[in-house]
Amino acid sequence: MAPNRPWWKSRSEHALSEDILAAPDAVREFYIDLRNIIAVHPLVVAVTPTRYQATADGHAQTYRVRDRIPMGPMTLPVSYTAIVRVTAGGDVHTDARQFPAVRLTGAVSFESTGTGTRLTERLTIVAPRPLAGFTVREAVAAHVEMLAGVRAHFAGSAPAR
Secondary structure, rough: OOOOOOOOOOEEEEEEEEEOOOOOOOOOOOOOOHHHHHHOOOOOEEEEEEEEEEOEEEEEEEEEEEEEEEEEEEEEEEEEEEEEEOOOOOOOEEEEEEEOOEEEEEEEEEEOOOEEEEEEEEEEEEEHHHHHHHHHHHHHHHHHHHHHHHHHHHHHOOOOO
């Protein structure tokens, strides 16, 4: 058990990648504006920017995000705050906090491959143990689909939603 995490919370880490036929700067610019993610993330239905803050090495943009979480034949509407921290060096750090005690953080890189960009998300998901399995399954599946959607966006064929 981690010293800073209560026994009732579960933590998991995941690395997801997608090769995209576009320049790293173009992919990064698309990714960091969460309003673009509505078109490629299967759970996100609305994104509203709420606060912009310049930092010593880049900026941080805070958003209010609304998701629809499938739960059997129903969907559960969920709203949460997401922060995207952009560094001048290229990496992006994300932090989404959701009720009840769910947190998804990410370190995102945009590596040139010679023919495009390898977009890699290193996700850490913390959730209450009773929700952990469901939360991790939904989040990882949604981010796999989102990265495929980013690839399709740059290939000129946005995915059907």
